[in-house]
Amino acid sequence: MSSRNKKWDELERLRNEAQDLYESNSAQHKWTRIRTKLEKIIELDPTDKIALFHLGNFWYKIGLSEKALTFFEKIIRLDENHMNAWFYKGLVLIYMEEDKEAVKCFDKVILMHEPPNEAWLNKGIALHNMGKFEEALRYYDQYINFDEKNQDNPNVLIKKSAILLELGRNNEAVIFYDRAISLDKSLRKKMKRPKSK
DSSP states (O other): OOHHHHHHHHHHHHHHHHHHHHHOSSOTTHHHHHHHHHHHHHHHOTTOHHHHHHHHHHHHHTTOHHHHHHHHHHHHHHOTTOHHHHHHHHHHHHHTTOHHHHHHHHHHHHTSSSOOTHHHHHHHHHHHHTTOHHHHHHHHHHHHHHOGGGGGOHHHHHHHHHHHHHTTOHHHHHHHHHHHHHHOGGGGGTOOOOOOO
16 A cells, blocks of 8 residues: 555545544543544645535634634635635624624625624624624524524514614614523623613
């Protein structure tokens, strides 16, 4: 067997083991083991977009945003149309309070084939953070109207309530606040009930 075939066999084995770990609920030290396998895959094939993506996602989930960003940017350099890399780059940028750059990422995602409806939500969040309330409200509404299940997302409803309050539309803010609280009472800790005008 040639060294090239051995490398590909090793890559395939590592990919399968990483996937098995992702699907396992009981693996001890699961994330550390997954990370080790993904790093080995990248060592063997630095252009493996799946391993790069999962490593970026790993660093994002544990709060190392700058490290996560480097992985998503590597993927984008390899494939400028990698929707998930653009999407997660946008999420990382929101976390890093670079909302203007995040909006650009979600703009790219929204123009792609079958973007996740969370692209509208996260663009709305970035715009909200920037104080562009009218525009943010349009994107929250786009998300809410995209799918019937989104209409009962209490976290989005509370965000919409906050935006309406910023816009001086208190009566509407109360309606969305009450709906959000009826779905998740813990949201009272995030925001006080708006006063009607």
